Amino acid sequence: KNKVLDTSSKDLTPSYDWFQTDYLVTVVIYTKQKGMNSEMVIVDHQDGRLRVDSILRDYSYLLHIELSYAVQEDITVHIAEKVGKVEIVLKKKDNIPWSKLGQPLNSHNSFIKCTDRGLYYRKCKLISKTEVxxxxxxxxxxxxxxxxxxxxxxxxxxxxQIIAGTEIVKPYTPVSCSLKSDFKEPSHHDSTHLILMIKIYPNGLFTPELDHLQIGDYISVSNSEGSFKKSQVQTLEDLFLLAAGTGFTPMVKLLNYVLTNVCSLRTVKLMFFNKTEDDILWRNQLEQLALKDKRFEVQFILSEPKKEGTGKQGKISSSLLSDFLKRSKKDSKLLICVCGPAPFTEQGIQFLQDLGYSKEEVHRFTA
Ligand code: FAD
Ligand code: NAD
Known part of the structure; x- marks a missing residue:
């Protein structure tokens, strides 16, 4: 307790330890970083192998161990945010003393760049499939x-998925089960389920196979990736979202998050580009949200409308954007998020640059 820390030679490499009682084995990771949260620790346990990936900024600290004895499936993860301590509590199947935690597996106890870690997959069960x-x-x-x-x-x-003997991998952005303005902390469901909103392309390589999955079938799901940081919206006043087609998916959790957690927020405006009326995702929910939350506004822009006069027509353009991007007050803190087909995003970013928005004021969602 009274140890004097020598901060001059502070080693920032994380370390781990473990201890046990008759019933439990607790693995402790000292990340040596403040501000840890639940999203930064990924735990898997399969066939007696424990894998714990702690994401520390751009680095990954991995524990990968073949456990000495069997443990139960329900594993608890505790995070002491302020001190950066992570505790993984395993329940022993047999209440016998362990002389060691287990055998190291590949890359155990390594601390490397996330980009060098490679993707890890676990099999998830399809619970439901509903039409949007x-x-x-x-x-x-x-x-x-x-x-x-x-x-x-x-x-x-x-x-x-393995398609015709070849491994095919495609990215998808999890959404919430709905747009709700009463969203607070992530619910229990959020941490046990992933909800994906996926467009099926009849001539596509991957999505027709996905559509053939039956309830109860399994599919491999990787760890997450992405460049978006919550700090980008922390003290935000105006948020503008430019989404085209399924480019709407990252906007779902973002909308739920900002409307409940960013108290400085004054306006959120979504400009949603689709081909036809029938392609608009969650139109009803978006309109309901706009009615319920006065800060939120939505506009639909159709590139191939079936009927005349049902809202705005066209594609992304400089004039459309300059009319849309109105600050709630002079010099407000603003962010513009863009997501859609690559040409849409490219053009959007170019128009925004031409309109004088800085790099920090624009975020593009990409792989
Ligand atoms: P593909 O085989 O890629 O084909 C797509 C369409 O293009 C089809 O209509 C096909 O006929 C046509 N096509 C294919 N090749 C050609 C060609 N040579 N010339 C002309 N046309 C062609 N999608 C979602 O639905 N939901 C999401 O949440 C989501 N999130 C994403 C997140 C990221 C970061 C990224 C990069 C993409 C995301 N996507 C999302 C898109 C997704 O990853 C796939 O690209 C998409 O599902 C298409 O898969 P596919 O293999 O079935 O279609
Ligand atoms: P879509 O073909 O139905 O098009 C939707 C709208 O996008 C059109 O109405 C039009 O306004 C605009 N658009 C399409 N092509 C354009 C072009 N060449 N130039 C300018 N505007 C154009 O869209 P979809 O089939 O739903 O595809 C959605 C795209 O979003 C996919 O390419 C997918 O990969 C991408 N996406 C990316 C992410 C991400 O990077 N995080 C997430 C989800 C989806």
């Missing part, structure tokens, strides 16, 4: 009981 529009569905996947994985706002995961 004529070609888009919500896929609800259940994580294994022993997996702890929470996808941060604006981040995506990868799905992997």
């Amino acid at each position: 529009t004529h070609d888009t569905k919500l896929f609800c996947l259940m994580l294994p009981q022993s997996t702890h994985l929470q996808v941060p706002v604006g981040h995506h995961i990868y799905l992997k």
Whole structure:
């Protein structure tokens, strides 16, 4: 307790330790970083192998161990945010003393750049599949009981399938089950399930296979990736969202997050680009949210409307943007988020640059 810390030679490499009682084994990771949260620790346990990936800024600290004895499937993760201590509590199947935690597996106790870690997949069960529009569905996947994985706002995961003998991997952005203005902390459901809103392309490589999955089937889901940081919206006053087609998906959690957690927020405006009326995702929910929350406004822009006069027509353009991007007050703190087909995003970013918005004021969602 009274140890004097020598801060001059402070080693920032995380370390770990473990201890046990008759019933429990607790693995403790000292990340040596403040501001840890639940999204930064990914835990998996499969076939007696424990894998704990702690994401510390751009680095990953991995524990990867073949446990000495069997443990139960329900694993608890505690995070002491201020001191950066992570505790993983395992329940022994047999109440016998362990002489060691287990055998190290590959990359155990390594601290490397996240980009060098490679993706890790676990199999998730398809729980439900519900229609959103004529070609888009919500896929609800259940994580294994022993997996702890929470996808941060604006981040995506990868799905992997073997198609005609080849491994194919594609990114998808988890959404919430609905747009709700009473969203507070992530619910229990959020940490045990992943909800994906996916458009099925009849001639596509990956999505028709996905559409063939039956309830109860399994699919491989990776850890998450993404460049969006909550700090980008922390003291925000105006948020503008430019979404095209399924480029709407990162906006879902973002909307729920900012409307409940960012108290400085004055306006959130979504400009949603689609081909036809029938392609608009969650139109009803968006309109309901706009009625309920006066800070939120939505505009629909159709590139191939079926009927005349049902709202604005066209594609992304400089004039459309300059009319839309009105600050709630002079010099307000603002962010513009863009997501959609690559040409849409490219053009959007170019128009915004030409209109004088800085790099810090624009975020593009990409892989
Ligand atoms: P593809 O085989 O890629 O084909 C897509 C369409 O293009 C089809 O209509 C096909 O006929 C046409 N096409 C294919 N090749 C050609 C060609 N050579 N010339 C002309 N046309 C062609 N999608 C979602 O639905 N939901 C999400 O949440 C989501 N999140 C994403 C997050 C990120 C970070 C990124 C980068 C993409 C995301 N996507 C999302 C898109 C997703 O990753 C896939 O690209 C999408 O599902 C298409 O998959 P596919 O293999 O079925 O179609
Ligand atoms: P879509 O083909 O139905 O088009 C929707 C709208 O996008 C159109 O109405 C039009 O306004 C605009 N658009 C399309 N092509 C354009 C072009 N060449 N130039 C300017 N505007 C154009 O869209 P979709 O099939 O739903 O595709 C959505 C796209 O969003 C996919 O390419 C997907 O990869 C991407 N996406 C990316 C992320 C991400 O990076 N995080 C997340 C989700 C979706």
